[in-house]
Amino acid sequence: MDFGPYLFLAFLEGTVTAAVLALTAVGLSLVFGVMRIVNVAHGEFFMLGAVFAWWCTSLISGYPALGFLAALIVAPLLVGAIAMVSERLILKRLNYNPEGTIVATIALLYIIQQLALIGYGPDARPVEAPITFRIVFPWFGYAGYKLVVVAAAAALLLATWFVLTRTRLGLLMRATQYDRETALAFAIPVDRVYAIVFAVGAMLAAVAAVLIVPIQQAHYLMGNDPLLLSFIVVIIGGLGSIKGTVVAAIVIGMSDGIISVFMTPTLAKIIATLLVAMVLVWRPQGLFGQTAR
Amino acid sequence: MSVRATAARRNLHRIIVSHGGVIALLFAAQFVIGAYYHLSLTRVMVLATFAVGYNILFGYTGLLSLGHALFFGAGLYGAGIAATQFGVGASGAFVVGIAAGLLLAFALGLIILRTAGVAFMIVTMMFAQAGYLLVLYFGTYTRGDEGFVLKGALREAHLFGFSLNLADPVTRYNLALFLLAACVVGCIALVRSPVGRVLVAIRENEERSRMLGYNTFRYKLFALTLSGTICATAGAAYALLFAYVGATFASIEYSILPLLWVLLGGIGTVLGPVVGTLLMFYLVDVASSYTSAYMLVVGIVLLILIVWAPGGLLGTLRERKIGWLP
Amino acid sequence: MSLLATRGLTRFFGGLRAVGDVDFDLPAGQIRAIIGPNGAGKTTFVSLVCGRIAPSEGRILFEDRDITSLPPYRRVAMGIAYTFQITSIFGNLTVYENVALAVQNALQRDHDAFFRIDAREMDRRCEEALDRVGLPDRADTKAATLPYGHQRLLEVAMGLALSPKLLILDEPTQGLSDHEIEGFCTLIRAIAEQATILLIEHNMDVVMELAERITVFNNGTILSEGSPAEIRADVQVQKAYLGG
Numbered sequence: 001m002d003f004g005p006y007l008f009l010a011f012l013e014g015t016v017t018a019a020v021l022a023l024t025a026v027g028l029s030l031v032f033g034v035m036r037i038v039n040v041a042h043g044e045f046f047m048l049g050a051v052f053a054w055w056c057t058s059l060i061s062g063y064p065a066l067g068f069l070a071a072l073i074v075a076p077l078l079v080g081a082i083a084m085v086s087e088r089l090i091l092k093r094l095n096y097n098p099e100g101t102i103v104a105t106i107a108l109l110y111i112i113q114q115l116a117l118i119g120y121g122p123d124a125r126p127v128e129a130p131i132t133f134r135i136v137f138p139w140f141g142y143a144g145y146k147l148v149v150v151a152a153a154a155a156l157l158l159a160t161w162f163v164l165t166r167t168r169l170g171l172l173m174r175a176t177q178y179d180r181e182t183a184l185a186f187a188i189p190v191d192r193v194y195a196i197v198f199a200v201g202a203m204l205a206a207v208a209a210v211l212i213v214p215i216q217q218a219h220y221l222m223g224n225d226p227l228l229l230s231f232i233v234v235i236i237g238g239l240g241s242i243k244g245t246v247v248a249a250i251v252i253g254m255s256d257g258i259i260s261v262f263m264t265p266t267l268a269k270i271i272a273t274l275l276v277a278m279v280l281v282w283r284p285q286g287l288f289g290q291t292a293r
Numbered sequence: 294m295s296v297r298a299t300a301a302r303r304n305l306h307r308i309i310v311s312h313g314g315v316i317a318l319l320f321a322a323q324f325v326i327g328a329y330y331h332l333s334l335t336r337v338m339v340l341a342t343f344a345v346g347y348n349i350l351f352g353y354t355g356l357l358s359l360g361h362a363l364f365f366g367a368g369l370y371g372a373g374i375a376a377t378q379f380g381v382g383a384s385g386a387f388v389v390g391i392a393a394g395l396l397l398a399f400a401l402g403l404i405i406l407r408t409a410g411v412a413f414m415i416v417t418m419m420f421a422q423a424g425y426l427l428v429l430y431f432g433t434y435t436r437g438d439e440g441f442v443l444k445g446a447l448r449e450a451h452l453f454g455f456s457l458n459l460a461d462p463v464t465r466y467n468l469a470l471f472l473l474a475a476c477v478v479g480c481i482a483l484v485r486s487p488v489g490r491v492l493v494a495i496r497e498n499e500e501r502s503r504m505l506g507y508n509t510f511r512y513k514l515f516a517l518t519l520s521g522t523i524c525a526t527a528g529a530a531y532a533l534l535f536a537y538v539g540a541t542f543a544s545i546e547y548s549i550l551p552l553l554w555v556l557l558g559g560i561g562t563v564l565g566p567v568v569g570t571l572l573m574f575y576l577v578d579v580a581s582s583y584t585s586a587y588m589l590v591v592g593i594v595l596l597i598l599i600v601w602a603p604g605g606l607l608g609t610l611r612e613r614k615i616g617w618l619p
Numbered sequence: 620m621s622l623l624a625t626r627g628l629t630r631f632f633g634g635l636r637a638v639g640d641v642d643f644d645l646p647a648g649q650i651r652a653i654i655g656p657n658g659a660g661k662t663t664f665v666s667l668v669c670g671r672i673a674p675s676e677g678r679i680l681f682e683d684r685d686i687t688s689l690p691p692y693r694r695v696a697m698g699i700a701y702t703f704q705i706t707s708i709f710g711n712l713t714v715y716e717n718v719a720l721a722v723q724n725a726l727q728r729d730h731d732a733f734f735r736i737d738a739r740e741m742d743r744r745c746e747e748a749l750d751r752v753g754l755p756d757r758a759d760t761k762a763a764t765l766p767y768g769h770q771r772l773l774e775v776a777m778g779l780a781l782s783p784k785l786l787i788l789d790e791p792t793q794g795l796s797d798h799e800i801e802g803f804c805t806l807i808r809a810i811a812e813q814a815t816i817l818l819i820e821h822n823m824d825v826v827m828e829l830a831e832r833i834t835v836f837n838n839g840t841i842l843s844e845g846s847p848a849e850i851r852a853d854v855q856v857q858k859a860y861l862g863g
Contacts, residue, residue: 038411093600098411099357103556103599106359106549110592117586228422231415270426277419280412281404297715297742297758487723487736494720497709504671504703506695506724506781 005139011254016146016215018253019153020208024226025233025249026160026242027204033240034177034197037096040105042205043227044112045083049075049206050127050218051120057127068130068214075210076203082112083202087195096194109223116220124222129214149211156207157246164242173197177240205230228269232276239284308481308619315564316474323466331462337574338469339531340550344558344566345476346523347551352561353484354516355496359414359548360421363401364521366428366543367394368528373538374434376447383450383459387529394525395518402517406510409499418548425543440539448536465534472530473567476523480563483519484619492516496561524551546588553591556598559607563619568606620683622647622815623668623785628677630663637663639839641677647784650807650816652826654850655836661819662704664836665787668817669701670694681785696728698784702774702791704819710763714754717762717773718745721780748780752806768799775803779810786810787817792825804828827851 052075057067094100164170237248371393376386558569581587670691
């Protein structure tokens with residue numbers, strides 16, 4: 001294949017990566033922004049979404065599209081419920097102490113991951129795509145489903161943005177994010193807002209996983225990479241800024257495909273982790289973020 | 294003699310008796326236990342040294358690192374690679390491992406101590422992850438996940454004309470015990486020294502310590518360097534005593550484990566990390582004979598500790614009963 | 620000669636000018652009070668002097684040496700001690716340990732001791748500091764369990780134990796009972812025999828009783844300066860306080 005078509009393919013793949021990454025990272029960013037906590041278990045909510053999706057589609061076998069649609073609704077709801085329960089039982093008890101919650105979510109990471117290993121097993125299992133048509137370009141054919149993923153992710157991101165900016169719930173979230181004490185003084189149910197935000201953050205990761213699982217297969221360790229990438233995106237995009245997160249997700253998702261042309265994934269990861277560390281040391285507000293209030 | 298001096302003397306006696314007692318108990322244990330526990334206890338003592346080192350930074354200085362696998366790994370690979378690639382011999386490799394950790398901790402400290410709290414946790418985690426990936430990336434030398442073993446002449450350490458057979462269980466056990474004892478004694482000395490007092494002050498209230506005239510950055514750098522050096526010493530000892538060097542020991546799991554050991558045994562106590570490592574090691578040991586998902590135990594214990602018992606075993610004991618425990 | 624002087628000292632927080640273009644002189648041996656309405660920049664000003672925050676512009680001179688860019692620990696070593704407005708003691712440590720941390724710093728300054736320290740000298744100085752503020756029998760109490768007034772006194776003891784040339788006290792009598800305030804005034808006068816005192820204070824009775832001179836801050840600048848009698852008669856000051 002020539003370089004042109006190759007680049008086009010990398011572009012397409014990059015768009016898919018970016019779309020899914022944006023969804024996952026926005027979930028993490030939302031939780032950090034509103035609750036000021038770092039959720040290390042975020043990748044496990046992603047993994048759970050994929051595992052539940054496999055479970056749904058295998059229950060409704062024979063109708064891939066139907067099973068997938070069911071997964072698209074059931075998996076995020078289940079994950080959201082799990083997240084909400086852990087928020088009530090654990091994070092609330094820790095009073096959202098930033099350092100304590102990191103350790104607690106690390107514990108949660110191990111618990112969810114190992115329970116998945118017990119319940120689901122160590123194998124990677126595929127999920128059939130709901131649609132199978134291929135788009136034929138002059139140089140190569142491309143799975144139409146991947147473009148559906150991009151469209152769905154974009155729609156979900158728009159919906160999130162709409163909720164945040166145009167609804168009462170969004171207003172409550174933003175008020176809580178801006179100043180918790182004042183929000184409490186204005187009788188905003190901060191407690192409930194936190195529970196909802198944590199659940200919604202996990203659901204965004206779960207839905208991203210449902211979308212990607214027909215391409216990637218479900219596996220109990222699949223949460224590690226999305227966690228790392230979301231971290232990178234959220235930190236570079238400016239902690240807690242949704243807009244910055246989406247922009248960073250697109251930049252990093254797109255470059256992921258292109259970078260892999262030039263270096264091994266391991267080297268790319270090394271550079272990315274070091275970059276994140278350096279950003280946190282020298283520009284804690286993120287590369288594109290504004291200075292803190 | 295003043296009341297205070299008398300009390301201080303009495304406390305020192307208690308500390309010597311209790312901590313010396315634990316070390317004597319560990320020494321005596323080798324004559325009682327069977328071969329399996331003999332080996333695993335040797336392992337526990339090296340890992341407990343790792344935990345004691347971690348505790349200096351976390352427990353006494355209040356800096357929660359999520360990346361100490363980096364220092365353990367530096368000692369492990371520093372010693373392992375020096376021994377296999379550069380033929381420096383076991384004793385030389387040990388020194389190289391320690392030096393690697395010391396230099397790494399000092400250099401990294403200059404950078405990462407600009408951050409605090411959550412940022413410090415993430416930054417340490419990221420650097421450790423980068424270190425782990427570097428081990429994988431340079432697979433030609435490190436043999437990645439698979440790791441490499443130390444063989445032949447490397448199982449023999451020459452020191453001051455003495456020759457120690459590192460493959461011999463009894464030698465191994467007592468070397469590990471000596472290392473742990475030295476670190477425990479060093480830790481007691483540190484905690485009771487003026488430096489230790491300032492480290493605790495930084496943990497309790499850094500801003501106040503700064504305004505009391507302390508260059509807190511320098512103290513934190515000292516704590517990090519010392520902590521990293523001890524962890525690297527444990528890593529180097531691990532490589533040389535058990536003759537195996539693998540990437541697992543540099544992975545995130547080995548950053549979380551010392552945190553868990555310290556939390557379990559008692560944060561900011563000298564013996565806490567030892568007790569925590571011992572209990573957790575055998576808990577995981579038992580769990581892994583039932584299921585491959587033995588890390589579940591790690592998650593559950595960690596969660597229970599952070600939510601319900603942040604003081605850990607000895608920390609809670611000190612709070613309730615024995616206030617003199619260092 | 621001024622012990623402490625500032626020239627054009629300015630500090631912005633975002634767009635807000637908390638302290639603006641302050642020229643301030645404090646001769647050695649004086650008890651000086653800084654008064655002013657809330658948000659006048661008093662705490663920001665002393666925070667600049669002790670190095671808790673860095674100035675945006677201007678210079679700070681201590682014993683004629685420019686200390687503008689020195690970190691706090693160097694300033695403490697030169698003899699500037701600061702006690703916090705919001706009580707900031709080591710709550711989990713004993714009263715003795717709290718003072719010992721200050722004494723240790725003073726001792727390390729005298730003899731360069733990083734790892735060893737003269738225990739007897741340490742005990743002596745700690746006891747002395749606690750004696751002076753009237754807390755000698757509380758040495759082994761956990762600091763957080765002290766009543767509030769005693770915590771304020773512990774703050775002062777820690778400042779004292781640094782053996783400073785300049786002791787900055789930020790609202791030391793806030794929350795003290797009348798009886799405690801009386802004892803506090805006696806204490807300050809005793810301290811003033813060895814150290815210069817810069818005092819931020821809201822309680823005008825305390826100010827009038829203690830201060831030899833008073834500096835009035837308003838909107839981040841010095842509104843007026845003079846003896847207690849002069850300040851009492853100053854129309855501008857009354858306006859600032861009464862919301863003119």
